[in-house]
Amino acid sequence: MAKKDSELSCSFCGRSKGDVGLLISGIDAHICEDCIHQGNEIVVNENGGKIKKGKKLSFELKKPKEIKALLDEYVIGQDAAKRTLCVAVYNHYKRLTHESKDGVELEKSNVLLIGETGTGKTLLAKTLARSLEVPFCIADATVLTEAGYVGEDVESIISRLYQSADYNKEATERGIIYIDEIDKIARKSDNPSITRDVSGEGVQQGLLKILEGTVANVAPQGGRKHPDQKMVQIDTKNILFVCGGAFDGIDKIISRRMKANSLGFKSKEETDITTDEYLQYAIPSDIKQFGLIPEIIGRIPILTALKPLDAETLKSILLEPKNALIRQYIALFEMEGIKLTIADSVIDFIVEKALEFKLGARGLRSVCEAILSDYMYESPSDDTIKEVNIGLEEAEIVINRLRLKAA
Numbered sequence: 001m002a003k004k005d006s007e008l009s010c011s012f013c014g015r016s017k018g019d020v021g022l023l024i025s026g027i028d029a030h031i032c033e034d035c036i037h038q039g040n041e042i043v044v045n046e047n048g049g050k051i052k053k054g055k056k057l058s059f060e061l062k063k064p065k066e067i068k069a070l071l072d073e074y075v076i077g078q079d080a081a082k083r084t085l086c087v088a089v090y091n092h093y094k095r096l097t098h099e100s101k102d103g104v105e106l107e108k109s110n111v112l113l114i115g116e117t118g119t120g121k122t123l124l125a126k127t128l129a130r131s132l133e134v135p136f137c138i139a140d141a142t143v144l145t146e147a148g149y150v151g152e153d154v155e156s157i158i159s160r161l162y163q164s165a166d167y168n169k170e171a172t173e174r175g176i177i178y179i180d181e182i183d184k185i186a187r188k189s190d191n192p193s194i195t196r197d198v199s200g201e202g203v204q205q206g207l208l209k210i211l212e213g214t215v216a217n218v219a220p221q222g223g224r225k226h227p228d229q230k231m232v233q234i235d236t237k238n239i240l241f242v243c244g245g246a247f248d249g250i251d252k253i254i255s256r257r258m259k260a261n262s263l264g265f266k267s268k269e270e271t272d273i274t275t276d277e278y279l280q281y282a283i284p285s286d287i288k289q290f291g292l293i294p295e296i297i298g299r300i301p302i303l304t305a306l307k308p309l310d311a312e313t314l315k316s317i318l319l320e321p322k323n324a325l326i327r328q329y330i331a332l333f334e335m336e337g338i339k340l341t342i343a344d345s346v347i348d349f350i351v352e353k354a355l356e357f358k359l360g361a362r363g364l365r366s367v368c369e370a371i372l373s374d375y376m377y378e379s380p381s382d383d384t385i386k387e388v389n390i391g392l393e394e395a396e397i398v399i400n401r402l403r404l405k406a407a
Contacts, residue, residue, distance in 0.1 A: 010035055061097070062131070064090045070131040074323060075120050076316045077309065080280075082124070084304040085111060085242075089128060089176075092240045096174060108237070110211055110299060112182070112287070113244040114279055115306030118360015121244035124306075125178035128242075135165035135175035141245075142184045144203045154206040158218045158234050167220065169232065176240045179207075183245030186291025204296045211299040213237030243300055251278040253286050279305040309360050314351045317361050325364055329372060336380055338388055345392040346371070353399060371395050 008017045011029040020032035062070070064086040071082050088111050095106035113121045122138065129136030139157035157177055165171040185203045210216060217231040255278055282305055284297050309317070318325050326342060333340040350371070354363035371390060379385045 061090070061093050067128070067131060071124065071127055074127045074321050075123055076320060077313045078120055078124070078306050081113065081115075081304045081306045084302060085113075085124060085128060088302050089132070089240065093132070093174075096238055108213070108240060109301050110241040110243065111302045111304065112300045113242065113304060113306060114247050114250070114282055115244070116279075116308050116358075116360060117246050118362040119306040119309060120361065121306060122178065122180060123361075125176070125242045125244070129176050132176075135161055135168075135171050136178070137161045137164045137175070138178045138180055141179050141182045141203065144185065144206075154203060154210060155216050155218045158210065158216050158236065158239075159220065161239070162218060162220060162232065162234060169234065173235050173238050176242060179241060179243045181245055182243040182292075183247045183290070187293065200291070201293060204293050208295055208299065210236050211241050211296065241300070247279075247282075247287075247290055250282065250286055250290050253289050254278040254281055257286065277307075280307070311351050311355060314354055314361065314364060315347060318347060318350065318364060325368060329368060332376070333379070333388060338379055338385055340388050340390070342390045343392060346390050346395045349392055349395050349399075367399070371398050374398070 008023060008025070008030055009015060010020060010023060010032040012031055012035040015032060017023045020034065022033040023030050024032075024036070064083070067086040067089065068082050071086070075082070088109055091106075092108055095108065098106055113124070115121050125138070126136065137157070137160040139160060143152050144154055144156075145152065157179065158172075161175045161177055162169070162172045165175055185200050187201045187204070213236050215233050215235050218234055220230065220232050258278075258281065282303060284303065287297050287303070288294055326347070329342075330340045350364060350367045353367045354360075357363035357366065359366065371394075375388050375390075379388065
């Protein structure tokens, strides 16, 4: 005999139908909506989010020239680095669809980007991942330490990719990881020390297997591992690693090597090389002398350098890309119903000051923020302001007042 509605109750928490919002009936039992939500949370926590396992990663692999065309829309200059990166990425994802014939197995080639701060290393990697529509994450090498020490384990970078892939294991295993500031984990000295280098050489050793390809046990939610935590096994064999760093001071190492090879006679080519151009001549032995161990250099076989940004390139960055800096500020003022106009002479002035700061493209934003800060503070509260015109005189007054001059 069927029970009356007033007699029905949740088989889990025991609450009656009148005390719950929704009661779902089964063959011989009932469950309320609150118990359903709690059960779902338990499943997600226990399985590390693997409930989305059926989701497949699929994207149309673009040719190197097509990838470069997409990069050109957002990143100005750096053609040599773009070409190298596009070929490396195309070959990497091509090998994933390659069926082995005659026992030939294609190995992946990770990439190392060398360049001064603000030259576009991170932006290149971000734009690349967005154009390919694959999972992507940025990991900061400066916070990594050996297992057991204060800081993050090297496996935490895989956890970040897993999270950015929406906890999809298959997508994670085909993603791209950009390891920023890899030069900061360089070996402190060639001389052996009685103290352990847990944030330098120790981290490099921890990265070896992950870069080459291994099955790593990672914590789905990140953080340190503990015995009771559910782990997810991620195979890093098909994850592409792009590493970047400023390698401050490596130009001196390259200069010494090139001068030593000339045996006292300077070639015309060497005479024409400026300090800023030495990075273009970097080779693996220079990276080793800087402080990266030979094992990790061998696992990042593709080396490419980004050129320092000159005045013409900085001006193009301000005006030309889809997300150009000036367009961003124009859009910000348009949100307040204000038309922003910046004189050409001010653009040249911004570029001049950014070159003085020697911060690359990041210096452009610093100068723009300084010039526009007062206007962005006043205009939202003043409904009478419908147009803002920035002239050279106003820009110079603001910069001089704030003393934003490079030392």
